[in-house]
Amino acid sequence: MATDLRISNISKIYPGCIANDNVSLQFKSGKIYALLGENGAGKSTLVKILSGVISPDNGEVFLNEKNLKLSSPLDAKKNKIGMVFQHFNLFETLSVFENLSIDATEDNKSLRLRINEILKKYNFSIDLDVPVLNLSAGQKQKVEIIRCLLRSPKVLIMDEPTSVLTEQETEELFISLKKFCDEGILIIYITHKLKEVLSLCDEVAVMRKGKVVSVSQTQNERVETLANKMVGQKLAKIKKKINISKNKDEIFKVKHLNFYSDDPFETNLVNLNFSVKKGECLGIAGISGNGQNELFQILSGEIITPDTSIIFRNKEIAKLNPKQRREYLMAFSPEDRISQAAVPELKIYENVALNNFKSSNFFEKGLVNEKKIKEHSKKILSDFSVNTDNVELKSQFLSGGNLQKLILGRELITAPELLICYNPTWGLDVGAINYIHETLIKINDQEKSTILISTDTEELLKLSDRIAVIYKGKLSKIMPSVEVTPEKLGVLMGGGSID
Amino acid sequence: MSLDISFIGILIGSIMASSVPLILAASGELITERSGVLNLGVEGMMIIGAISGFALMVITDNLFIAIVGSMLSGVIISLIFGFLTQSLLTNHVATGLALTIFGIGLSAMLGKNFVGIPGKEFPILFSSLKESIPFFGPILFGHSIVLYFAFALPFLTNYFLKKTKLGLVVRAVGDSPVSASNQGINVILVRYCCILYGGAMCGLAGAYLSLIYTPQWIENMTAGRGWIALALVVFATWSPIKVLIGALIFGGITILQLHMQAIGFRIPVQFLSALPYLMTIIVLVVISRDSRKIKLNTPTSLGRIFYKEK
Numbered sequence: 001m002a003t004d005l006r007i008s009n010i011s012k013i014y015p016g017c018i019a020n021d022n023v024s025l026q027f028k029s030g031k032i033y034a035l036l037g038e039n040g041a042g043k044s045t046l047v048k049i050l051s052g053v054i055s056p057d058n059g060e061v062f063l064n065e066k067n068l069k070l071s072s073p074l075d076a077k078k079n080k081i082g083m084v085f086q087h088f089n090l091f092e093t094l095s096v097f098e099n100l101s102i103d104a105t106e107d108n109k110s111l112r113l114r115i116n117e118i119l120k121k122y123n124f125s126i127d128l129d130v131p132v133l134n135l136s137a138g139q140k141q142k143v144e145i146i147r148c149l150l151r152s153p154k155v156l157i158m159d160e161p162t163s164v165l166t167e168q169e170t171e172e173l174f175i176s177l178k179k180f181c182d183e184g185i186l187i188i189y190i191t192h193k194l195k196e197v198l199s200l201c202d203e204v205a206v207m208r209k210g211k212v213v214s215v216s217q218t219q220n221e222r223v224e225t226l227a228n229k230m231v232g233q234k235l236a237k238i239k240k241k242i243n244i245s246k247n248k249d250e251i252f253k254v255k256h257l258n259f260y261s262d263d264p265f266e267t268n269l270v271n272l273n274f275s276v277k278k279g280e281c282l283g284i285a286g287i288s289g290n291g292q293n294e295l296f297q298i299l300s301g302e303i304i305t306p307d308t309s310i311i312f313r314n315k316e317i318a319k320l321n322p323k324q325r326r327e328y329l330m331a332f333s334p335e336d337r338i339s340q341a342a343v344p345e346l347k348i349y350e351n352v353a354l355n356n357f358k359s360s361n362f363f364e365k366g367l368v369n370e371k372k373i374k375e376h377s378k379k380i381l382s383d384f385s386v387n388t389d390n391v392e393l394k395s396q397f398l399s400g401g402n403l404q405k406l407i408l409g410r411e412l413i414t415a416p417e418l419l420i421c422y423n424p425t426w427g428l429d430v431g432a433i434n435y436i437h438e439t440l441i442k443i444n445d446q447e448k449s450t451i452l453i454s455t456d457t458e459e460l461l462k463l464s465d466r467i468a469v470i471y472k473g474k475l476s477k478i479m480p481s482v483e484v485t486p487e488k489l490g491v492l493m494g495g496g497s498i499d
Numbered sequence: 500m501s502l503d504i505s506f507i508g509i510l511i512g513s514i515m516a517s518s519v520p521l522i523l524a525a526s527g528e529l530i531t532e533r534s535g536v537l538n539l540g541v542e543g544m545m546i547i548g549a550i551s552g553f554a555l556m557v558i559t560d561n562l563f564i565a566i567v568g569s570m571l572s573g574v575i576i577s578l579i580f581g582f583l584t585q586s587l588l589t590n591h592v593a594t595g596l597a598l599t600i601f602g603i604g605l606s607a608m609l610g611k612n613f614v615g616i617p618g619k620e621f622p623i624l625f626s627s628l629k630e631s632i633p634f635f636g637p638i639l640f641g642h643s644i645v646l647y648f649a650f651a652l653p654f655l656t657n658y659f660l661k662k663t664k665l666g667l668v669v670r671a672v673g674d675s676p677v678s679a680s681n682q683g684i685n686v687i688l689v690r691y692c693c694i695l696y697g698g699a700m701c702g703l704a705g706a707y708l709s710l711i712y713t714p715q716w717i718e719n720m721t722a723g724r725g726w727i728a729l730a731l732v733v734f735a736t737w738s739p740i741k742v743l744i745g746a747l748i749f750g751g752i753t754i755l756q757l758h759m760q761a762i763g764f765r766i767p768v769q770f771l772s773a774l775p776y777l778m779t780i781i782v783l784v785v786i787s788r789d790s791r792k793i794k795l796n797t798p799t800s801l802g803r804i805f806y807k808e809k
């Protein structure tokens with residue numbers, strides 16, 4: 001039976017921001033629809049409304065011309081609207097089967113039978129009796145999909161599904177989605193990745209600042225046209241001159257890095273050895289959860305591991321804490337901007353002061369030198385084009401992109417010799433990503449080095465001079481980035497071998 | 500030494516009796532915590548249960564009403580906690596502490612007229628078997644119905660959490676309230692129910708003290724047992740069976756060290772008094788070493804306030 005989903009004049013207003021402004025769209029089964037937009041464009045609000053998590057201030061949703069009242073997630077479920085959230089809605093400590101059985105109406109035996117049928121039909125391989133926290137991101141997503149399929153949905157909404165997947169897992173996902181589509185399920189695919197829209201979807205609706213700005217057939221679109229619609233302006237292309245000179249000094253050298261943890265949420269690292277040359281960017285690829293967190297914390301000095309040797313500018317720094325490492329001109333930009341890099345409740349200048357050096361004189365005789373810190377902060381805000389000049393603003397009111405600019409600015413204003421960053425553009429929109437990438441390239445141009453730990457393959461290929469892949473705590477051999485393709489990276493990130 | 504076999508039987512029987520309030524309160528609190536709510540008001544709810552049970556017994560002269568009433572009073576006082584933390588979104592820790600202070604004060608006030616009144620004998624089951632079978636008699640028989648219930652409770656709790664749909668829902672809410680809410684589970688309702696159940700069990704634990712264990716009302720008669728119950732839940736890493744083991748060890752060493760003091764061992768009394776606390780912690784830490792299992796049993800959202808998106 002054909003499905004027809006229509007949303008009409010949906011509006012949702014939050015204090016200080018119009019998340020959805022009179023959004024009307026129509027979807028029909030048999031096609032895959034893309035909902036494209038930057039962060040904050042209102043895509044997530046719209047899908048939360050469709051899945052009943054939040055209710056709109058205005059507007060209606062029609063499924064096959066029936067007006068739906070979606071006031072709770074249960075309503076969406078009853079009306080056969082399935083939803084796979086970007087941040088998985090799974091219970092980590094429960095087993096896969098328990099996760100699936102929690103809202104089932106049938107008994108466990110027949111449920112297990114039905115799950116096995118689905119597993120077989122779509123070629124998924126998942127152990128039903130292990131706790132979800134042991135699964136990879138791709139498997140977790142499959143669990144979410146199975147949960148939707150169990151309710152034989154008419155509509156399946158996927159919210160940024162590939163942000164945690166490898167190339168191979170993405171391909172598998174696309175194959176499954178096309179299968180679902182052929183079976184008559186209406187698929188709405190939310191993303192900010194342009195290439196995915198072109199390769200997967202039939203129709204694309206672009207959202208910007210809460211409004212739908214365009215609806216079109218994907219066959220009439222190209223990456224550039226979609227990008228311009230999404231951002232609302234022309235974007236400059238950035239290209240890095242790859243640095244392949246072999247005889248430069250090694251500025252940073254890691255030997256025998258081992259890390260062992262009892263914590264099932266942490267990954268062990270096994271004998272990592274690598275070095276970074278002057279003016280070089282070393283990229284470390286991998287799917288999140290393969291040891292990047294631990295590696296970053298060891299490189300920054302948050303975790304000290306025994307028997308590891310880290311030589312930086314000809315000094316052994318393996319036993320130094322983050323502050324001491326900073327004094328030697330290292331700088332760090334962690335993945336989690338809100339909880340690791342900055343304190344959201346503190347004002348901008350206070351966050352800047354957190355990164356104090358002997359030379360910066362932020363504190364005198366135990367007292368805060370507010371004037372000096374504020375001057376210094378102002379300089380960061382203007383040098384790194386953060387869109388405010390108010391250093392008294394609480395950091396939590398900055399958008400992700402501006403907060404990241406502030407953090408990078410704070411780290412870079414001391415002219416460090418080595419910057420280690422972990423997913424610096426995670427969750428940012430295209431404009432901010434461009435700015436951060438330009439900044440990182442500039443660092444290399446000034447003969448300073450960077451280590452870029454990232455889960456974004458495209459970013460790594462764009463910025464790195466050499467690339468290695470981390471998988472289950474082991475590092476692949478380091479390859480010059482000119483020899484690396486996205487496919488090769490994908491194989492290595494999934495644990496395969498390319499030789 | 501008079502350590503003959505029947506004496507050991509009587510000793511074990513008395514150890515079991517002394518651990519009942521801990522088992523009841525800790526089992527109740529365990530369910531509350533498994534749903535992600537940290538209620539530090541256990542001591543307060545117990546003492547309220549103790550005075551309401553005793554007062555109702557004196558007023559109505561009916562033990563059944565007294566027991567049910569004590570549980571109801573636990574429910575009512577935990578409802579205050581539930582309303583504050585779940586509906587008004589107050590901090591769990593602060594609210595729980597306030598509940599304990601409130602409970603101790605209120606019980607002292609209500610209990611003024613009941614000090615010195617003798618309690619009523621609580622019926623014990625199988626009293627003839629207790630006398631006739633050596634060793635096993637005093638262990639298995641001659642207890643109140645509440646004791647049998649208390650010893651079944653950890654197993655029932657375990658079964659509830661592991662095997663039933665509702666138990667699964669409770670664990671899911673404790674793991675991730677946001678996901679649970681997005682799955683259409685009414686998180687606030689589940690947490691309310693768990694809080695009220697915890698209150699009922701704490702009320703019963705209090706009534707056991709004032710009606711059965713030492714049948715009389717003494718101000719502050721729970722004497723920190725609520726805090727021990729809270730600690731048991733954490734050190735038992737949210738496993739009902741380990742709560743039972745911990746409660747027995749605590750009860751056991753409390754009784755044994757009293758005997759040791761009476762016999763006159765040349766060990767400082769202060770050390771002996773501290774022994775139950777020390778040994779319980781050591782034993783529970785040793786049996787709960789598997790960090791993987793701890794992760795799987797720990798309610799991830801414990802103590803965190805849950806806001807529902809609107």
